[in-house]
Amino acid sequence: MVGYIAQQLVNGLILGSMYALVAIGFTMIYGIIRLINFAHGDIVMIGAFVTLGLVISGQIPFPVIIILVILAGALMGIIIERAAFRPMRGAPQVTGFITSLAVSILLQNLGILLLTAQPRNFFCPDYLQTVFNLGSVSLRTIDLAIVVIAVVLMVFLVLLVRFTRLGMAMRATAENLKVALLMGININRIIMLAFAIGSGLAGVAGMMWGARYGQIDPLLGFVPGLKAFVAAVIGGVGSIPGAMLGGYLLGFAEVLFVGLLPPIYSSYRDAFVFIILILILLVLPTGLLGRKMEEGV
Protein backbone atom coordinates (compact mmCIF):
# COMPACT_ATOMS: atom_id res chain seq x y z
CA MET A 1 0.00 0.00 0.00
CA VAL A 2 2.81 2.39 0.93
CA GLY A 3 4.51 1.54 -2.33
CA TYR A 4 1.30 2.16 -4.21
CA ILE A 5 0.83 5.57 -2.63
CA ALA A 6 4.48 6.43 -3.29
CA GLN A 7 3.98 5.52 -6.93
CA GLN A 8 0.88 7.71 -7.08
CA LEU A 9 2.74 10.61 -5.50
CA VAL A 10 5.47 10.29 -8.11
CA ASN A 11 2.82 10.28 -10.82
CA GLY A 12 1.33 13.39 -9.25
CA LEU A 13 4.73 15.05 -9.30
CA ILE A 14 5.09 14.33 -13.01
CA LEU A 15 1.60 15.51 -13.89
CA GLY A 16 1.98 18.52 -11.61
CA SER A 17 5.24 19.50 -13.32
CA MET A 18 3.46 19.69 -16.66
CA TYR A 19 0.49 21.60 -15.28
CA ALA A 20 2.81 24.02 -13.50
CA LEU A 21 4.81 24.75 -16.65
CA VAL A 22 1.68 25.56 -18.63
CA ALA A 23 0.11 27.50 -15.76
CA ILE A 24 3.15 29.79 -15.50
CA GLY A 25 2.63 31.12 -19.00
CA PHE A 26 -1.04 31.57 -18.34
CA THR A 27 -0.42 33.54 -15.21
CA MET A 28 2.39 35.66 -16.66
CA ILE A 29 0.29 36.78 -19.60
CA TYR A 30 -2.69 37.50 -17.39
CA GLY A 31 -0.47 39.28 -14.89
CA ILE A 32 0.84 41.72 -17.44
CA ILE A 33 -2.01 42.42 -19.84
CA ARG A 34 -5.01 40.92 -18.01
CA LEU A 35 -5.62 38.56 -20.89
CA ILE A 36 -7.17 35.17 -20.29
CA ASN A 37 -5.40 33.35 -23.05
CA PHE A 38 -7.29 30.26 -24.07
CA ALA A 39 -4.90 29.68 -26.95
CA HIS A 40 -2.16 28.93 -24.43
CA GLY A 41 -2.99 25.22 -24.31
CA ASP A 42 -2.54 24.95 -28.05
CA ILE A 43 1.10 25.91 -27.67
CA VAL A 44 1.39 22.63 -25.75
CA MET A 45 0.11 20.86 -28.84
CA ILE A 46 2.56 22.69 -31.06
CA GLY A 47 5.39 21.80 -28.69
CA ALA A 48 4.39 18.14 -28.86
CA PHE A 49 4.36 18.08 -32.66
CA VAL A 50 7.61 20.00 -32.97
CA THR A 51 9.22 17.46 -30.66
CA LEU A 52 7.86 14.58 -32.69
CA GLY A 53 9.10 16.17 -35.89
CA LEU A 54 12.56 16.67 -34.45
CA VAL A 55 12.74 13.12 -33.09
CA ILE A 56 11.66 11.64 -36.42
CA SER A 57 13.98 13.84 -38.44
CA GLY A 58 17.09 12.17 -37.10
CA GLN A 59 19.77 11.95 -34.54
CA ILE A 60 19.32 15.23 -32.72
CA PRO A 61 20.54 14.89 -29.14
CA PHE A 62 17.84 15.16 -26.51
CA PRO A 63 19.14 18.36 -24.84
CA VAL A 64 19.21 20.09 -28.23
CA ILE A 65 15.63 19.00 -28.84
CA ILE A 66 14.58 20.57 -25.54
CA ILE A 67 16.17 23.87 -26.49
CA LEU A 68 14.66 23.82 -29.97
CA VAL A 69 11.20 23.07 -28.57
CA ILE A 70 11.47 25.96 -26.11
CA LEU A 71 12.51 28.25 -28.95
CA ALA A 72 9.71 27.02 -31.19
CA GLY A 73 7.14 27.63 -28.43
CA ALA A 74 8.58 31.06 -27.72
CA LEU A 75 8.53 31.99 -31.40
CA MET A 76 4.92 30.85 -31.68
CA GLY A 77 4.03 32.95 -28.64
CA ILE A 78 5.68 36.02 -30.14
CA ILE A 79 3.92 35.55 -33.46
CA ILE A 80 0.54 35.14 -31.78
CA GLU A 81 1.09 38.21 -29.64
CA ARG A 82 2.08 40.34 -32.61
CA ALA A 83 -0.58 39.08 -34.97
CA ALA A 84 -3.58 38.63 -32.69
CA PHE A 85 -3.22 40.32 -29.33
CA ARG A 86 -1.27 43.49 -29.99
CA PRO A 87 -3.92 44.89 -32.33
CA MET A 88 -6.46 44.28 -29.54
CA ARG A 89 -4.44 46.13 -26.91
CA GLY A 90 -6.59 48.58 -24.99
CA ALA A 91 -9.80 46.85 -26.02
CA PRO A 92 -12.09 45.55 -23.25
CA GLN A 93 -11.05 42.34 -21.54
CA VAL A 94 -13.80 40.33 -23.19
CA THR A 95 -12.44 41.21 -26.61
CA GLY A 96 -9.05 39.77 -25.71
CA PHE A 97 -10.68 36.67 -24.32
CA ILE A 98 -12.68 36.07 -27.49
CA THR A 99 -9.61 36.75 -29.59
CA SER A 100 -7.80 34.03 -27.68
CA LEU A 101 -10.62 31.59 -28.38
CA ALA A 102 -10.34 32.47 -32.06
CA VAL A 103 -6.60 31.90 -32.02
CA SER A 104 -7.16 28.57 -30.28
CA ILE A 105 -9.68 27.43 -32.89
CA LEU A 106 -7.39 28.61 -35.66
CA LEU A 107 -4.40 26.69 -34.30
CA GLN A 108 -6.39 23.52 -33.76
CA ASN A 109 -7.85 23.57 -37.25
CA LEU A 110 -4.54 24.48 -38.79
CA GLY A 111 -3.20 21.44 -36.99
CA ILE A 112 -5.95 19.24 -38.38
CA LEU A 113 -5.41 20.64 -41.86
CA LEU A 114 -1.67 20.12 -41.88
CA LEU A 115 -1.35 17.01 -39.74
CA THR A 116 -4.82 15.38 -39.95
CA ALA A 117 -6.92 14.72 -36.88
CA GLN A 118 -5.52 11.17 -36.65
CA PRO A 119 -3.65 10.65 -33.36
CA ARG A 120 0.00 9.84 -33.92
CA ASN A 121 2.32 7.71 -31.90
CA PHE A 122 4.86 9.77 -30.08
CA PHE A 123 8.37 8.37 -30.24
CA CYS A 124 10.88 8.69 -27.52
CA PRO A 125 14.46 7.62 -28.04
CA ASP A 126 14.99 4.22 -26.41
CA TYR A 127 17.38 5.45 -23.77
CA LEU A 128 14.60 7.66 -22.42
CA GLN A 129 12.26 4.69 -22.13
CA THR A 130 14.48 2.72 -19.78
CA VAL A 131 12.53 1.71 -16.73
CA PHE A 132 14.26 1.66 -13.39
CA ASN A 133 12.99 0.94 -9.93
CA LEU A 134 13.41 2.89 -6.73
CA GLY A 135 12.07 0.57 -4.08
CA SER A 136 8.52 -0.07 -5.13
CA VAL A 137 8.32 2.96 -7.41
CA SER A 138 9.05 2.38 -11.06
CA LEU A 139 10.02 5.23 -13.32
CA ARG A 140 11.07 5.76 -16.90
CA THR A 141 14.06 7.98 -17.59
CA ILE A 142 11.76 10.38 -19.39
CA ASP A 143 9.56 10.74 -16.29
CA LEU A 144 12.56 11.70 -14.26
CA ALA A 145 13.66 14.07 -17.02
CA ILE A 146 10.24 15.74 -17.01
CA VAL A 147 10.43 16.56 -13.33
CA VAL A 148 14.07 17.66 -13.45
CA ILE A 149 13.63 19.86 -16.53
CA ALA A 150 10.48 21.44 -15.11
CA VAL A 151 12.11 22.22 -11.78
CA VAL A 152 15.27 23.60 -13.40
CA LEU A 153 13.26 25.86 -15.69
CA MET A 154 11.07 27.08 -12.86
CA VAL A 155 14.02 27.86 -10.59
CA PHE A 156 15.63 29.71 -13.47
CA LEU A 157 12.47 31.72 -14.06
CA VAL A 158 12.02 32.61 -10.40
CA LEU A 159 15.62 33.82 -10.20
CA LEU A 160 15.16 35.85 -13.38
CA VAL A 161 12.01 37.53 -12.14
CA ARG A 162 13.30 38.05 -8.61
CA PHE A 163 16.86 39.21 -9.11
CA THR A 164 17.45 40.75 -12.51
CA ARG A 165 16.77 44.19 -13.90
CA LEU A 166 14.55 42.63 -16.53
CA GLY A 167 12.63 40.71 -13.88
CA MET A 168 12.15 43.89 -11.92
CA ALA A 169 10.77 45.57 -15.04
CA MET A 170 8.43 42.62 -15.56
CA ARG A 171 7.11 42.80 -12.02
CA ALA A 172 6.65 46.55 -12.29
CA THR A 173 4.85 46.23 -15.61
CA ALA A 174 2.58 43.53 -14.23
CA GLU A 175 1.61 45.73 -11.34
CA ASN A 176 1.07 49.02 -13.13
CA LEU A 177 1.47 49.26 -16.87
CA LYS A 178 1.02 53.02 -17.04
CA VAL A 179 3.58 53.89 -14.39
CA ALA A 180 6.01 51.33 -15.84
CA LEU A 181 5.74 53.26 -19.08
CA LEU A 182 6.58 56.45 -17.19
CA MET A 183 9.74 54.79 -15.88
CA GLY A 184 10.84 54.39 -19.47
CA ILE A 185 10.21 50.64 -19.57
CA ASN A 186 9.50 49.41 -23.08
CA ILE A 187 6.11 47.84 -22.44
CA ASN A 188 5.88 46.13 -25.81
CA ARG A 189 9.13 44.33 -25.19
CA ILE A 190 8.05 43.17 -21.74
CA ILE A 191 4.73 41.87 -23.08
CA MET A 192 6.50 40.09 -25.92
CA LEU A 193 8.90 38.57 -23.43
CA ALA A 194 6.06 37.32 -21.23
CA PHE A 195 4.51 35.60 -24.25
CA ALA A 196 7.88 34.19 -25.29
CA ILE A 197 8.75 32.78 -21.87
CA GLY A 198 5.26 31.48 -21.17
CA SER A 199 4.92 29.87 -24.57
CA GLY A 200 8.43 28.40 -24.42
CA LEU A 201 7.51 26.65 -21.17
CA ALA A 202 4.21 25.48 -22.67
CA GLY A 203 6.17 24.09 -25.61
CA VAL A 204 8.33 22.00 -23.29
CA ALA A 205 5.20 20.86 -21.50
CA GLY A 206 4.02 19.62 -24.91
CA MET A 207 7.12 17.51 -25.27
CA MET A 208 6.45 16.05 -21.83
CA TRP A 209 2.79 15.49 -22.62
CA GLY A 210 3.66 13.47 -25.69
CA ALA A 211 6.33 11.49 -23.92
CA ARG A 212 4.03 10.74 -21.03
CA TYR A 213 0.92 9.70 -22.95
CA GLY A 214 2.48 8.29 -26.09
CA GLN A 215 -0.07 9.71 -28.49
CA ILE A 216 -0.65 13.21 -29.77
CA ASP A 217 -3.28 14.90 -31.93
CA PRO A 218 -4.01 18.51 -32.92
CA LEU A 219 -6.73 18.89 -30.29
CA LEU A 220 -4.67 17.76 -27.34
CA GLY A 221 -4.07 21.32 -26.13
CA PHE A 222 -7.55 21.75 -24.75
CA VAL A 223 -7.13 19.65 -21.62
CA PRO A 224 -3.74 20.97 -20.46
CA GLY A 225 -4.92 24.49 -21.28
CA LEU A 226 -7.99 24.13 -19.12
CA LYS A 227 -6.11 22.43 -16.29
CA ALA A 228 -3.42 25.08 -16.36
CA PHE A 229 -6.10 27.72 -16.17
CA VAL A 230 -7.49 26.00 -13.07
CA ALA A 231 -4.01 25.66 -11.60
CA ALA A 232 -3.30 29.34 -12.20
CA VAL A 233 -6.57 30.38 -10.59
CA ILE A 234 -6.01 28.11 -7.59
CA GLY A 235 -2.57 29.60 -7.08
CA GLY A 236 -3.81 33.15 -7.63
CA VAL A 237 -3.79 34.47 -11.19
CA GLY A 238 -0.83 36.72 -11.81
CA SER A 239 1.43 35.03 -9.27
CA ILE A 240 4.18 32.86 -10.74
CA PRO A 241 4.89 30.91 -7.52
CA GLY A 242 1.11 30.56 -7.25
CA ALA A 243 0.93 28.95 -10.68
CA MET A 244 3.64 26.47 -9.71
CA LEU A 245 1.95 25.63 -6.43
CA GLY A 246 -1.43 25.35 -8.15
CA GLY A 247 0.00 23.10 -10.84
CA TYR A 248 1.53 20.67 -8.36
CA LEU A 249 -1.50 20.68 -6.08
CA LEU A 250 -3.72 19.92 -9.03
CA GLY A 251 -1.41 17.17 -10.24
CA PHE A 252 -1.34 15.48 -6.83
CA ALA A 253 -5.06 15.90 -6.22
CA GLU A 254 -5.98 14.46 -9.57
CA VAL A 255 -3.69 11.45 -9.32
CA LEU A 256 -4.66 10.66 -5.74
CA PHE A 257 -8.32 10.95 -6.60
CA VAL A 258 -7.99 8.47 -9.40
CA GLY A 259 -5.57 6.26 -7.52
CA LEU A 260 -7.24 5.99 -4.15
CA LEU A 261 -10.93 5.89 -4.93
CA PRO A 262 -12.65 2.90 -6.54
CA PRO A 263 -12.08 2.80 -10.31
CA ILE A 264 -15.71 3.60 -11.16
CA TYR A 265 -15.13 7.17 -9.96
CA SER A 266 -12.02 7.77 -12.00
CA SER A 267 -13.90 9.20 -14.96
CA TYR A 268 -15.04 12.00 -12.66
CA ARG A 269 -11.50 13.29 -12.26
CA ASP A 270 -12.19 16.51 -14.12
CA ALA A 271 -15.34 17.16 -12.14
CA PHE A 272 -13.24 16.65 -9.05
CA VAL A 273 -10.69 19.18 -10.29
CA PHE A 274 -13.37 21.80 -10.66
CA ILE A 275 -14.85 21.01 -7.25
CA ILE A 276 -11.43 21.72 -5.75
CA LEU A 277 -11.32 24.96 -7.69
CA ILE A 278 -14.73 26.04 -6.42
CA LEU A 279 -13.91 25.14 -2.82
CA ILE A 280 -10.64 27.06 -2.87
CA LEU A 281 -12.23 30.09 -4.48
CA LEU A 282 -15.00 30.07 -1.88
CA VAL A 283 -12.44 30.38 0.89
CA LEU A 284 -9.77 32.39 -0.92
CA PRO A 285 -11.33 34.33 -3.79
CA THR A 286 -7.95 35.44 -5.13
CA GLY A 287 -6.35 32.01 -4.92
CA LEU A 288 -3.68 30.71 -2.58
CA LEU A 289 -0.96 33.26 -3.32
CA GLY A 290 -2.97 35.89 -5.14
CA ARG A 291 -2.88 39.53 -4.25
CA LYS A 292 -5.87 41.37 -2.97
CA MET A 293 -8.17 42.29 -5.83
CA GLU A 294 -7.66 45.78 -7.14
CA GLU A 295 -9.50 48.04 -9.47
CA GLY A 296 -8.19 47.77 -13.01
CA VAL A 297 -6.30 50.87 -14.04
Next chain:
Amino acid sequence: MLEVRDSHAYIGQTYVLKGVSLEVRHREIVALIGANGAGKTTTLSTISGLTRSRRGKILFRPDPDATQRDITRVPAEEIVSMGISHCPEGRQVFSDLNVWENLLIGAYLRKDKQAIQSDLQWVCELFPILGDRRRQSAGSLSGGEQMMLVIGRALMSRPRLLLLDEPSLGLAPMLVEVIFEMLEQINAQGTTILLVEQNARMALELAQRAYVMETGRVTLSGTGRELAENEEVRKAYLGAI
Protein backbone atom coordinates in the same frame (compact mmCIF):
# COMPACT_ATOMS: atom_id res chain seq x y z
CA MET B 1 12.29 75.08 -21.00
CA LEU B 2 8.85 73.71 -21.74
CA GLU B 3 6.32 75.27 -23.99
CA VAL B 4 2.84 73.91 -24.59
CA ARG B 5 1.21 75.62 -27.55
CA ASP B 6 -2.50 75.34 -28.15
CA SER B 7 -2.76 71.71 -27.09
CA HIS B 8 -6.01 69.88 -27.85
CA ALA B 9 -6.58 66.40 -26.44
CA TYR B 10 -9.28 63.80 -26.03
CA ILE B 11 -9.72 61.13 -23.40
CA GLY B 12 -11.73 58.50 -25.22
CA GLN B 13 -14.49 60.50 -26.88
CA THR B 14 -14.35 63.38 -24.42
CA TYR B 15 -12.82 66.64 -25.57
CA VAL B 16 -10.69 67.50 -22.53
CA LEU B 17 -8.04 70.00 -23.56
CA LYS B 18 -9.44 72.77 -25.72
CA GLY B 19 -6.32 74.66 -26.59
CA VAL B 20 -4.01 74.83 -23.60
CA SER B 21 -0.94 77.02 -23.79
CA LEU B 22 1.57 77.40 -21.02
CA GLU B 23 5.23 77.85 -20.43
CA VAL B 24 7.71 76.67 -17.81
CA ARG B 25 11.07 78.40 -17.54
CA HIS B 26 14.30 76.92 -16.26
CA ARG B 27 14.49 76.34 -12.50
CA GLU B 28 10.99 77.59 -11.90
CA ILE B 29 8.21 76.05 -9.88
CA VAL B 30 5.01 76.49 -11.84
CA ALA B 31 1.64 75.52 -10.41
CA LEU B 32 -1.40 74.47 -12.38
CA ILE B 33 -4.57 74.86 -10.35
CA GLY B 34 -8.23 74.43 -11.12
CA ALA B 35 -11.32 72.43 -10.31
CA ASN B 36 -11.80 68.73 -10.91
CA GLY B 37 -12.14 67.90 -14.56
CA ALA B 38 -10.49 71.09 -15.75
CA GLY B 39 -7.84 69.08 -17.58
CA LYS B 40 -4.84 69.52 -15.30
CA THR B 41 -3.94 65.85 -15.19
CA THR B 42 -4.47 65.49 -18.92
CA THR B 43 -2.14 68.42 -19.52
CA LEU B 44 0.59 66.56 -17.65
CA SER B 45 -0.13 63.34 -19.57
CA THR B 46 0.21 65.06 -22.91
CA ILE B 47 3.59 66.41 -21.82
CA SER B 48 4.89 63.03 -20.63
CA GLY B 49 3.51 61.23 -23.67
CA LEU B 50 0.85 59.11 -21.94
CA THR B 51 -1.83 60.94 -23.89
CA ARG B 52 -1.40 62.20 -27.43
CA SER B 53 -2.63 65.66 -28.20
CA ARG B 54 -4.64 65.91 -31.41
CA ARG B 55 -3.51 69.41 -32.20
CA GLY B 56 -0.89 71.81 -30.96
CA LYS B 57 2.76 71.51 -30.11
CA ILE B 58 4.83 70.67 -27.07
CA LEU B 59 8.41 71.91 -27.13
CA PHE B 60 11.11 70.98 -24.67
CA ARG B 61 14.61 72.23 -24.07
CA PRO B 62 16.34 70.29 -21.27
CA ASP B 63 18.97 72.96 -20.60
CA PRO B 64 19.17 76.63 -21.49
CA ASP B 65 21.89 76.01 -24.06
CA ALA B 66 20.44 72.79 -25.49
CA THR B 67 18.49 72.70 -28.71
CA GLN B 68 14.73 72.78 -28.44
CA ARG B 69 12.91 69.63 -29.47
CA ASP B 70 9.34 69.03 -30.50
CA ILE B 71 8.17 66.21 -28.20
CA THR B 72 4.53 66.21 -29.25
CA ARG B 73 4.79 62.79 -30.91
CA VAL B 74 7.70 61.31 -28.99
CA PRO B 75 6.91 58.02 -27.17
CA ALA B 76 6.66 58.17 -23.37
CA GLU B 77 9.79 56.13 -22.67
CA GLU B 78 11.89 58.44 -24.81
CA ILE B 79 10.51 61.52 -23.09
CA VAL B 80 11.73 60.09 -19.77
CA SER B 81 15.21 59.73 -21.16
CA MET B 82 15.11 63.32 -22.40
CA GLY B 83 14.69 64.54 -18.83
CA ILE B 84 10.99 64.79 -18.04
CA SER B 85 9.74 62.70 -15.14
CA HIS B 86 6.04 62.42 -14.45
CA CYS B 87 4.64 61.45 -11.02
CA PRO B 88 1.04 60.44 -11.72
CA GLU B 89 -1.61 61.18 -9.14
CA GLY B 90 -2.45 58.81 -6.34
CA ARG B 91 1.00 57.72 -5.12
CA GLN B 92 1.41 54.86 -7.53
CA VAL B 93 4.35 53.00 -6.04
CA PHE B 94 5.08 49.46 -7.22
CA SER B 95 3.82 47.81 -4.06
CA ASP B 96 5.17 44.37 -4.98
CA LEU B 97 8.68 45.76 -5.25
CA ASN B 98 10.67 46.81 -2.25
CA VAL B 99 11.66 50.40 -1.63
CA TRP B 100 15.10 49.97 -3.11
CA GLU B 101 13.78 48.34 -6.27
CA ASN B 102 11.28 51.15 -6.68
CA LEU B 103 14.11 53.65 -6.62
CA LEU B 104 16.26 51.56 -8.96
CA ILE B 105 13.47 51.23 -11.46
CA GLY B 106 13.27 55.01 -11.54
CA ALA B 107 16.76 54.85 -13.02
CA TYR B 108 15.74 52.09 -15.45
CA LEU B 109 17.00 53.84 -18.58
CA ARG B 110 20.29 54.98 -17.09
CA LYS B 111 23.51 53.11 -17.67
CA ASP B 112 25.82 55.15 -15.42
CA LYS B 113 26.03 52.75 -12.48
CA GLN B 114 28.19 54.95 -10.27
CA ALA B 115 26.04 58.02 -10.72
CA ILE B 116 22.99 55.90 -9.92
CA GLN B 117 24.59 54.91 -6.64
CA SER B 118 25.34 58.50 -5.72
CA ASP B 119 21.81 59.53 -6.67
CA LEU B 120 20.44 56.78 -4.43
CA GLN B 121 22.43 58.35 -1.64
CA TRP B 122 21.13 61.78 -2.51
CA VAL B 123 17.51 60.57 -2.45
CA CYS B 124 18.12 58.89 0.90
CA GLU B 125 19.50 62.14 2.26
CA LEU B 126 16.38 63.95 1.10
CA PHE B 127 14.12 61.24 2.50
CA PRO B 128 16.05 59.32 5.20
CA ILE B 129 13.05 57.10 5.87
CA LEU B 130 13.45 55.50 2.44
CA GLY B 131 16.98 54.38 3.23
CA ASP B 132 15.81 52.94 6.55
CA ARG B 133 13.09 50.93 4.85
CA ARG B 134 14.93 49.87 1.74
CA ARG B 135 14.12 46.15 2.07
CA GLN B 136 10.49 46.71 2.93
CA SER B 137 7.86 46.26 0.26
CA ALA B 138 6.59 49.61 -0.97
CA GLY B 139 3.01 48.54 -0.33
CA SER B 140 3.70 48.43 3.40
CA LEU B 141 4.69 52.09 3.61
CA SER B 142 2.38 54.77 4.95
CA GLY B 143 0.79 57.29 2.60
CA GLY B 144 3.36 59.97 3.31
CA GLU B 145 6.26 57.56 2.86
CA GLN B 146 4.79 56.37 -0.41
CA MET B 147 4.60 59.95 -1.62
CA MET B 148 8.27 60.40 -0.73
CA LEU B 149 9.09 57.18 -2.56
CA VAL B 150 7.22 58.34 -5.64
CA ILE B 151 9.13 61.62 -5.68
CA GLY B 152 12.40 59.83 -4.98
CA ARG B 153 11.71 57.37 -7.78
CA ALA B 154 11.02 60.21 -10.17
CA LEU B 155 14.27 61.91 -9.18
CA MET B 156 16.22 58.74 -9.94
CA SER B 157 15.87 59.37 -13.64
CA ARG B 158 17.72 62.67 -13.10
CA PRO B 159 14.94 64.77 -14.56
CA ARG B 160 15.45 68.33 -15.64
CA LEU B 161 11.70 68.81 -15.34
CA LEU B 162 9.55 67.12 -12.74
CA LEU B 163 5.80 66.84 -13.37
CA LEU B 164 3.92 66.34 -10.12
CA ASP B 165 0.25 65.46 -9.99
CA GLU B 166 -1.40 66.33 -6.67
CA PRO B 167 1.32 65.43 -4.21
CA SER B 168 -0.87 66.63 -1.32
CA LEU B 169 -3.80 64.34 -2.15
CA GLY B 170 -4.96 62.42 0.91
CA LEU B 171 -2.06 63.43 3.13
CA ALA B 172 -2.26 64.96 6.59
CA PRO B 173 -1.60 68.74 6.53
CA MET B 174 1.65 68.33 8.41
CA LEU B 175 2.94 65.84 5.88
CA VAL B 176 1.92 68.14 3.07
CA GLU B 177 4.12 70.80 4.63
CA VAL B 178 7.03 68.38 4.71
CA ILE B 179 6.54 67.34 1.11
CA PHE B 180 6.28 70.94 -0.08
CA GLU B 181 9.46 71.85 1.77
CA MET B 182 11.17 68.98 0.02
CA LEU B 183 9.94 70.24 -3.33
CA GLU B 184 11.41 73.62 -2.57
CA GLN B 185 14.71 71.99 -1.75
CA ILE B 186 14.68 69.82 -4.87
CA ASN B 187 13.95 72.90 -6.92
CA ALA B 188 16.76 74.82 -5.24
CA GLN B 189 19.13 72.03 -6.29
CA GLY B 190 18.25 72.62 -9.92
CA THR B 191 15.16 70.64 -10.88
CA THR B 192 12.35 72.55 -12.54
CA ILE B 193 8.89 71.61 -11.29
CA LEU B 194 5.46 71.74 -12.86
CA LEU B 195 2.95 71.08 -10.12
CA VAL B 196 -0.73 70.23 -10.42
CA GLU B 197 -2.62 70.89 -7.20
CA GLN B 198 -6.05 71.02 -5.66
CA ASN B 199 -4.53 72.63 -2.60
CA ALA B 200 -4.36 76.01 -4.31
CA ARG B 201 -3.27 77.94 -1.24
CA MET B 202 -0.09 75.93 -0.74
CA ALA B 203 0.60 75.64 -4.43
CA LEU B 204 0.41 79.40 -4.96
CA GLU B 205 2.67 79.94 -1.97
CA LEU B 206 5.29 77.60 -3.34
CA ALA B 207 5.16 78.49 -7.00
CA GLN B 208 6.82 81.42 -8.69
CA ARG B 209 4.16 81.41 -11.36
CA ALA B 210 0.84 79.70 -11.79
CA TYR B 211 -1.89 78.96 -14.31
CA VAL B 212 -5.57 78.53 -13.56
CA MET B 213 -7.43 76.04 -15.71
CA GLU B 214 -11.15 75.83 -16.30
CA THR B 215 -12.89 73.29 -18.53
CA GLY B 216 -9.95 72.58 -20.76
CA ARG B 217 -8.54 76.09 -21.08
CA VAL B 218 -6.10 78.28 -19.22
CA THR B 219 -8.16 81.20 -17.94
CA LEU B 220 -5.69 83.06 -15.78
CA SER B 221 -1.98 83.21 -15.28
CA GLY B 222 0.45 85.22 -13.25
CA THR B 223 2.91 85.01 -10.41
CA GLY B 224 1.89 82.96 -7.42
CA ARG B 225 1.35 86.09 -5.38
CA GLU B 226 -0.73 87.83 -8.04
CA LEU B 227 -3.05 84.90 -8.31
CA ALA B 228 -3.30 84.44 -4.57
CA GLU B 229 -4.52 88.00 -4.35
CA ASN B 230 -6.79 87.81 -7.37
CA GLU B 231 -10.44 88.22 -6.44
CA GLU B 232 -11.73 85.44 -8.74
CA VAL B 233 -9.12 82.96 -7.59
CA ARG B 234 -9.76 83.78 -3.96
CA LYS B 235 -13.46 83.10 -4.39
CA ALA B 236 -13.15 79.98 -6.47
CA TYR B 237 -10.11 78.22 -5.04
CA LEU B 238 -9.04 79.77 -1.78
CA GLY B 239 -12.39 79.73 -0.03
CA ALA B 240 -12.59 83.49 0.49
CA ILE B 241 -16.04 84.98 0.89
